[in-house]
Amino acid sequence: MKKSIRLIAAVAALAMTAGAAACGSGTSQKNNKADVSLNDINSALTDTSKTTDLTVWAYSAKQIEGPVKAFQERYPHIKINFVNTGAASDHFTKFQNVVSANKGVPDVVQMSISEYEQYAVSGALLNFESDEIEKAWGTQYAQAAWKNVHFGGGLYGTPQDAAPLALYVRKDILDEHGLKVPTTWQEFYDEGVKLHKQDPSKYMGFISSSDTSLFGVLRTVGAKPWTVKDTTNIDFSLTTGRVAEFIKFIQKCLDDGVLRAAATGTDEFNREVNDGVYATRLEGCWQGNIYKDQNPSLKGKMVVAHPLAWGNDGESYQSESTGSMFSVSSATPKDKQAAALAFIQWVNGSKDGVSEFLTANKGNYFMASNYYQKDKSKRDQQETDGYFANTNVNEIYFESMDKVNMDWDYIPFPAQLTVAFGDTVAPALTGKGDLLTAFTKLQDNLKSYAEDNGFKVTTDAD
Structure with missing residues (x-):
């Protein structure tokens, strides 16, 4: 089994x-x-x-x-x-x-x-x-x-x-370049700068430009872009506080070759994954079996690690996909x-x-x-097929689930978020503009949409 x-x-x-x-x-x-x-x-x-x-x-x-x-x-x-x-x-x-x-x-x-x-x-x-x-x-x-x-x-x-998140790491790539598996976002940046400098064709990771998974990443650092108070009231906070802090960090990672924007789900992206263009992937636990099904050539080259911690004090938040x-x-x-x-x-x-x-x-x-x-037996269950270099994969998934950031609301109009994200943020991810300005435009778009659909809206600018 x-x-x-x-x-x-x-x-x-x-x-x-x-x-x-x-x-x-x-x-x-x-x-x-x-x-x-x-x-x-x-x-x-x-x-x-x-x-x-x-x-x-x-x-x-x-x-x-x-x-x-x-x-x-x-x-x-x-x-x-x-x-x-x-x-x-x-x-x-x-x-x-x-x-x-x-x-x-x-x-x-x-x-x-x-x-x-x-x-x-x-x-x-x-x-x-x-x-x-x-x-x-x-x-x-x-x-x-x-x-x-x-x-x-x-x-x-x-x-x-x-789907608790985990960090899937191409340890063979990091080992080849004398780099360590990051445990914090700062280490992710530092090791990523070294990797891209040694080999400009490689990046520490990617940010999807074709879906809204970036918001799941925000959840892992304790950033809350909106608060849904009830079925008719919503507060947007996309341009200040922890959201703005982390978005500036992502911009720095993009500028310095640590992260790269990628249209996930395409054949080109799948080839890049298999070829080792990205040294890590932050994804839901289902990704483990996807790797096994679609990337058999990576057997033994990867480890599964905890999602990255944020802040100098090592504060750690987890998320679900x-x-x-x-x-x-x-x-x-x-x-x-x-x-x-x-x-x-x-x-x-x-x-x-x-x-x-x-x-x-x-x-x-x-x-x-x-x-x-x-069920402790599920948590303690060890990998036996040798696909991942570490065998305690289940333990990492369960520990991630135990620490899911509970201070989070899903937006009540995800379809509009997808459309607005594609119009405002996706272009900035690929270098056409800056992310913080794009998030300001995104907030304006979502505010207008919410008000047009009967929501009472406040923003961090109010």
Whole structure:
């Protein structure tokens, strides 16, 4: 059995089309509060006198179909119509279309942690927050993962997996140039300057110009570009404080050949990775298996290290590269809501559901459930296939998850962030302008968009 850990909700989930805007749903937000008790949910599993049909949509169908089948066999009175909606980008577009049309909306839908907020704001997802559910279910998941499914005072799903960040390091390259594996951002810069000076074709790392993963990096240094106070109030802080401090640092890294802007996901980028253009890669834990699948020639040349610490006092923040969740749509009839909630909790949170996930995926799934997170045997599991030069890869993933920066909000309109980032920040990453000015333009863009869509907005300049 493979020892490394896989996250199936990868960066593709960020590729949501711009047309699926935050307030474009045809469902009214005021109608999305569940009227169901914990006893109703538990009874839905045990009361076989009632048959319930649930339609479930997922973009990670291959990984989820095993647990869904196990649930169906165990609870045959809850009949699951399981739909593979294809790639994540197609999935979200299809969901937005049926929500807008108010027709054909599934009862249960897989969501990305970084995408669901816009559907929560628009009222497309069921808010099932209650004191009894918080008490009963909240302790069954990793703290950061459970926080992730809350937004604006509501609870909109159960977390499925997580993706704590790790630093993937081409140690063979660093060894060749007499450099050490960095543990802080300052060391990253210092060693990177040396590397690029010795070999101008190589860089210590890259910043993606084709997606918004830079904001996940901001999270690792304790920088918070926005604070979402509730479903109608947001504060932007993209031009001052820790955000500005780190953006200036990134600019310095770009100017001095430590970092390079790269359009990730392209054939050219994949060749650069394989050829050793970049000595490190800060990425979610799913990247470990991607390397094994796509870059077999790198076997034995890499180590997995902790994300970099920030500041002279060594303060360390960790981040996640999003994750998946199951949500119930607000269009689900009231007489089916209990069964739908029972399903998403059993699959993602129960011991049996987690076991089915791991069995179906040969252990390659970093589950958010505490049945997985608190299993010491998973944390201590060692690499045995020799791909990475260090064998304690799982331990690093779990330690990263333990230290996820909790002072973080996902923006409730990620599609607009993607568009605005491409218009303002991406050009500056490639040398056409400076980053701090680009972040000022980005903040202005996001502020205007938020206000146009009914948000009350404050900024660090107010």
